[in-house]
Amino acid sequence: MTTGERPFGGFPAVSARDAVRALRPSRIREVANAGMGLDDVLPFWFGESDQATPQFIVDAAGRALRDGATFYTHNLGIAPLREAVAGYVSRLHGATRADNIAITSGGVSALMLATQLLAGPGDRVVAVTPLWPNLVEMPKILGAHVETVSLGYGAEGWTLDTEKLFAALTPGTKLLLINSPNNPTGWTLSAKEQRLLLDHCRQRDIWIVADEVYERLCYSEDGPAVAPSFLDAADREEKVICVNSFSKSWVMTGWRLGWLVAPASLMDDMSKLIEYNTSCAPSFVQQAGITAVKEGDAFVRDFVAGLKDSRDHLVRGLAALPGIDVKAPPGAMYLFFSMPGAEDSLSLCKALVRDAGLGLAPGVAFGPEGEGFVRWCYACDTARLDEGLRRLRGYLAR
Amino acid sequence: MTTGERPFGGFPAVSARDAVRALRPSRIREVANAGMGLDDVLPFWFGESDQATPQFIVDAAGRALRDGATFYTHNLGIAPLREAVAGYVSRLHGATRADNIAITSGGVSALMLATQLLAGPGDRVVAVTPLWPNLVEMPKILGAHVETVSLGYGAEGWTLDTEKLFAALTPGTKLLLINSPNNPTGWTLSAKEQRLLLDHCRQRDIWIVADEVYERLCYSEDGPAVAPSFLDAADREEKVICVNSFSKSWVMTGWRLGWLVAPASLMDDMSKLIEYNTSCAPSFVQQAGITAVKEGDAFVRDFVAGLKDSRDHLVRGLAALPGIDVKAPPGAMYLFFSMPGAEDSLSLCKALVRDAGLGLAPGVAFGPEGEGFVRWCYACDTARLDEGLRRLRGYLAR
Numbered sequence: 001m002t003t004g005e006r007p008f009g010g011f012p013a014v015s016a017r018d019a020v021r022a023l024r025p026s027r028i029r030e031v032a033n034a035g036m037g038l039d040d041v042l043p044f045w046f047g048e049s050d051q052a053t054p055q056f057i058v059d060a061a062g063r064a065l066r067d068g069a070t071f072y073t074h075n076l077g078i079a080p081l082r083e084a085v086a087g088y089v090s091r092l093h094g095a096t097r098a099d100n101i102a103i104t105s106g107g108v109s110a111l112m113l114a115t116q117l118l119a120g121p122g123d124r125v126v127a128v129t130p131l132w133p134n135l136v137e138m139p140k141i142l143g144a145h146v147e148t149v150s151l152g153y154g155a156e157g158w159t160l161d162t163e164k165l166f167a168a169l170t171p172g173t174k175l176l177l178i179n180s181p182n183n184p185t186g187w188t189l190s191a192k193e194q195r196l197l198l199d200h201c202r203q204r205d206i207w208i209v210a211d212e213v214y215e216r217l218c219y220s221e222d223g224p225a226v227a228p229s230f231l232d233a234a235d236r237e238e239k240v241i242c243v244n245s246f247s248k249s250w251v252m253t254g255w256r257l258g259w260l261v262a263p264a265s266l267m268d269d270m271s272k273l274i275e276y277n278t279s280c281a282p283s284f285v286q287q288a289g290i291t292a293v294k295e296g297d298a299f300v301r302d303f304v305a306g307l308k309d310s311r312d313h314l315v316r317g318l319a320a321l322p323g324i325d326v327k328a329p330p331g332a333m334y335l336f337f338s339m340p341g342a343e344d345s346l347s348l349c350k351a352l353v354r355d356a357g358l359g360l361a362p363g364v365a366f367g368p369e370g371e372g373f374v375r376w377c378y379a380c381d382t383a384r385l386d387e388g389l390r391r392l393r394g395y396l397a398r
Numbered sequence: 399m400t401t402g403e404r405p406f407g408g409f410p411a412v413s414a415r416d417a418v419r420a421l422r423p424s425r426i427r428e429v430a431n432a433g434m435g436l437d438d439v440l441p442f443w444f445g446e447s448d449q450a451t452p453q454f455i456v457d458a459a460g461r462a463l464r465d466g467a468t469f470y471t472h473n474l475g476i477a478p479l480r481e482a483v484a485g486y487v488s489r490l491h492g493a494t495r496a497d498n499i500a501i502t503s504g505g506v507s508a509l510m511l512a513t514q515l516l517a518g519p520g521d522r523v524v525a526v527t528p529l530w531p532n533l534v535e536m537p538k539i540l541g542a543h544v545e546t547v548s549l550g551y552g553a554e555g556w557t558l559d560t561e562k563l564f565a566a567l568t569p570g571t572k573l574l575l576i577n578s579p580n581n582p583t584g585w586t587l588s589a590k591e592q593r594l595l596l597d598h599c600r601q602r603d604i605w606i607v608a609d610e611v612y613e614r615l616c617y618s619e620d621g622p623a624v625a626p627s628f629l630d631a632a633d634r635e636e637k638v639i640c641v642n643s644f645s646k647s648w649v650m651t652g653w654r655l656g657w658l659v660a661p662a663s664l665m666d667d668m669s670k671l672i673e674y675n676t677s678c679a680p681s682f683v684q685q686a687g688i689t690a691v692k693e694g695d696a697f698v699r700d701f702v703a704g705l706k707d708s709r710d711h712l713v714r715g716l717a718a719l720p721g722i723d724v725k726a727p728p729g730a731m732y733l734f735f736s737m738p739g740a741e742d743s744l745s746l747c748k749a750l751v752r753d754a755g756l757g758l759a760p761g762v763a764f765g766p767e768g769e770g771f772v773r774w775c776y777a778c779d780t781a782r783l784d785e786g787l788r789r790l791r792g793y794l795a796r
Contacts, residue, residue: 270414276536278654
């Protein structure tokens with residue numbers, strides 16, 4: 001703008017600082033906007049189940065509210081929740097103390113806190129992509145530089161070339177950001193790959209910040225009901241921070257409750273950062289979290305079984321359509337597939353919502369490496385998926 | 399540490415980056431820790447009422463939960479809450495559109511978002527002190543430099559030397575952080591001072607970020623029931639961001655719900671930052687916020703009347719004690735007063751909690767300018783204040 005320009009009420013136009021203006025806006029939001037005002041859109045674009053939170057968790061929040069749990073809590077979370085989460089993590093991934101747990105205002109906040117703790121101006125961060133945008137953008141808010149290493153796509157679906165990643169993880173790199181099971185691809189690190197990465201990063205003094213919020217959404221036929229975690233192999237006091245959330249396992253997206261597992265020696269500094277970011281997660285929400293962790297096992301088992309059915313149903317339906325290349329990924333709750341027109345995934349998704357009432361997320365929303373693909377969240381019942389498939393079939397037949 | 403040192407499980411000691419380690423830890427927490435394990439401590443150290451949230455707001459959250467408000471919301475908040483807040487702000491401070499409102503995960507998060515939006519590495523930020531620590535520390539997380547300008551203390555209580563502040567607000571300064579009514583002093587900017595500051599900052603292209611969360615806790619005998627706000631004089635599209643919260647006016651500290659008023663042209667960038675910080679405030683918490691704003695007037699009136707009684711009661715009680723210099727401030731919910739021993743306020747407050755079971759906040763917690771004072775939050779009934787006064791009298795008589 002020129003200095004004399006006064007578009008708003010006679011005052012010069014204002015703007016955020018350059019680093020913030022350069023952050024990627026949501027391409028999913030851009031597609032959703034294209035469907036604004038249309039009555040009949042089936043949205044499969046967000047990373048969210050179409051179920052509301054289970055009643056036993058809702059009831060726990062109601063009880064806590066009635067009991068007056070409306071005050072500030074400790075920055076790191078209420079002690080019973082930190083202990084419950086430590087017990088849960090210990091059961092899944094080996095001995096973990098409450099001192100290693102910080103409760104956060106969602107998994108997103110946990111990732112932002114870990115980033116603030118470790119990444120400052122000029123620091124080098126490496127991220128594995130395609131990837132939901134938040135992880136790649138957060139370090140840029142702090143003035144850090146993010147280099148991306150792309151997964152490969154082939155006959156076996158999405159795979160990691162560990163040598164390629166090692167080459168990027170040079171000495172002086174501050175931290176590796178990695179999300180497995182992965183949003184959007186469903187790609188899931190093996191335990192062996194995690195140990196190799198851990199060794200490499202140990203030797204080069206590089207932090208690992210792992211986004212493991214989909215760890216329970218894991219569909220191996222005979223394996224454990226939880227994805228491999230860096231916590232399985234890492235010492236609790238080494239340079240590893242694992243982020244988790246109540247959103248996906250217990251269908252609590254709208255509650256904004258998460259946690260991170262980190263060295264106990266970092267918790268004083270983490271406590272300060274939580275104070276300066278959100279102070280604490282809401283008190284009664286934390287109380288409901290205790291119930292989710294302690295009484296939620298049967299729910300998670302059934303929920304994940306349903307997701308697996310939905311995944312397989314959608315894979316079969318998509319595979320029967322012309323020009324679609326789709327594979328069943330081992331984790332998360334998305335299919336990330338190629339189809340005619342997806343070489344410009346943003347235009348394709350806008351056309352799908354406008355012309356077919358079908359809401360998918362464009363692959364390019366997850367980085368340039370995602371171009372050529374679209375993402376379909378299958379966290380709903382098969383009848384809804386069938387209606388989506390019907391619309392897609394109609395679109396392709398035009 | 400030396401490289402060979404392995405204090406935790408055989409791994410080298412880890413640490414946060416220097417800028418985070420240098421952030422001030424809470425001196426209030428340090429005092430509270432000194433009282434850990436003691437049965438009978440009367441805590442007046444936190445900025446929180448001893449009342450739970452009013453029932454009509456709790457009920458609204460319960461209804462929203464039962465209605466399934468457990469999903470993600472728009473980053474900027476649900477439309478009915480943005481509209482309700484815009485209506486509320488319009489009523490208090492002149493025409494304001496929902497486009498000017500962003501809903502946040504508490505006032506703290508709103509302040510952090512405003513800071514992230516505007517202050518990057520190397521930027522110069524000016525803050526008026528004494529001040530609760532968060533505002534001064536947030537810019538440092540982003541790599542900005544914070545210069546402080548101290549209020550003066552004299553016969554009229556705490557006052558601002560505007561010329562001194564103007565001298566610090568040099569061209570090239572990125573933003574002014576100012577909190578009025580002020581925590582900890584209760585000092586409150588006059589409308590005239592706000593207009594002077596606004597003019598000065600306009601001419602030098604400096605942002606004003608105003609923390610106005612105590613605006614309803616305002617005790618002028620004949621004046622309005624709301625403190626002067628920068629919103630009264632500022633255009634909504636100029637370089638002013640005003641932060642507010644549900645915590646103090648509607649006793650919702652543990653809910654973590656706040657908002658900011660900012661130029662509409664910034665909201666796309668603000669939306670990205672909210673996505674990357676917390677994604678959104680909890681859905682049912684936002685629903686309860688609508689009820690607070692729309693149906694909370696009578697509650698706020700009674701609550702503030704009670705606070706005024708408590709303030710006057712405590713001022714009278716303290717003034718009767720030897721060596722205490724106390725004045726009734728026009729806003730907020732604290733008395734910030736000098737007393738024997740307060741020249742080392744941290745040691746004094748530790749002694750008070752250990753020896754008298756009286757929990758006050760040390761003035762030094764609010765910056766070096768606060769040394770020599772202690773803070774007492776009077777948001778409780780007079781019986782509780784009387785017991786605190788009795789303990790203080792006993793301590794002073796030793």
